[in-house]
Amino acid sequence: MFLRPAPVWPGCCQHQGGVILEENQGYVIRRTILFDNKCGFVLGENPKAPNPYVTWQFNEQDGHRDFFWGHYHNEPDMAERDLHNRAEDYQRRYHVFEVEQAPDKETYKYYSTQRPIDIGTYPNSYFNRPVHMDLYFTRQQVMGEAFQAWGAIIYAHPLTEREMQNYELRPSRENLDIRRQMDAQAQVVGKWEDAHHVPDQKRLTWFYPDFGSYVVKEYITPEQLAVRVRSIERQEAARAHKEAKHQPPIAEQLKAAQREAQEQRAPDAPKKKAPDRGDR
Numbered sequence: 001m002f003l004r005p006a007p008v009w010p011g012c013c014q015h016q017g018g019v020i021l022e023e024n025q026g027y028v029i030r031r032t033i034l035f036d037n038k039c040g041f042v043l044g045e046n047p048k049a050p051n052p053y054v055t056w057q058f059n060e061q062d063g064h065r066d067f068f069w070g071h072y073h074n075e076p077d078m079a080e081r082d083l084h085n086r087a088e089d090y091q092r093r094y095h096v097f098e099v100e101q102a103p104d105k106e107t108y109k110y111y112s113t114q115r116p117i118d119i120g121t122y123p124n125s126y127f128n129r130p131v132h133m134d135l136y137f138t139r140q141q142v143m144g145e146a147f148q149a150w151g152a153i154i155y156a157h158p159l160t161e162r163e164m165q166n167y168e169l170r171p172s173r174e175n176l177d178i179r180r181q182m183d184a185q186a187q188v189v190g191k192w193e194d195a196h197h198v199p200d201q202k203r204l205t206w207f208y209p210d211f212g213s214y215v216v217k218e219y220i221t222p223e224q225l226a227v228r229v230r231s232i233e234r235q236e237a238a239r240a241h242k243e244a245k246h247q248p249p250i251a252e253q254l255k256a257a258q259r260e261a262q263e264q265r266a267p268d269a270p271k272k273k274a275p276d277r278g279d280r
Contacts, residue, residue, distance in 0.1 A: 043055050043083045045127060056068065110169040112149055181222075186214040186225070189225065
């Protein structure tokens with residue numbers, strides 16, 4: 001019988017610091033191969049790095065991945081071959097099975113809000129190239145959104161926050177990741193609106209009994225929902241701060257707790273009277 005390696009690898013922590021630094025420098029995970037022992041390999045890309053492509057080994061524990069043993073490359077096809085070679089070699093040695101990851105059938109649309117779409121105005125990664133573009137003749141209002149754009153670019157995989165910021169792109173509210181974010185925000189906003197008895201005409205959400213959750217109203221934009229969430233967060237923080245200010249100092253709280261404990265303690269038993277020596 002073959003023994004599979006444990007998920008925690010000796011020495012992985014000493015490599016983790018370097019990976020964190022590299023991720024802060026802009027590496028984006030483009031490919032992942034995961035095995036059934038929660039170990040695997042990834043391919044990262046950073047166009048601004050001296051070596052733009054890297055493959056790392058990782059182990060996964062409690063939803064967190066530790067990356068180590070990086071192989072750096074200058075060409076994307078070399079990095080991709082290295083990724084598969086490392087994975088195949090690991091699979092032969094440890095007899096593990098690759099975890100099938102469902103293919104992402106969604107597409108992701110992003111709008112160019114500041115300039116017409118042209119060469120160099122959008123991300124064009126070797127591993128995530130645009131699959132379609134809609135070019136507008138003028139900057140026009142995007143239906144269902146709160147902004148204008150010069151055109152739309154569709155990708156097979158979502159862009160990172162850094163990529164959107166670098167090229168000033170805005171995601172479509174129909175993107176899967178945006179829909180999930182709005183669904184999560186709707187639960188927070190919906191509960192707050194119920195607690196504060198917000199009238200229907202001013203609500204951003206409504207309760208959908210079939211699913212037992214809150215749903216964003218059709219005409220509400222992601223920006224409106226995000227503003228309401230930030231407002232709720234500020235109100236909750238102010239309320240918590242106000243309650244903390246009205247609490248007495250710790251020393252007074254301790255004295256009060258001691259008095260309460262003293263009052264709740266059972267009365268002391270009566271002392272027995274010592275016999276008079278003359279009575280003996």
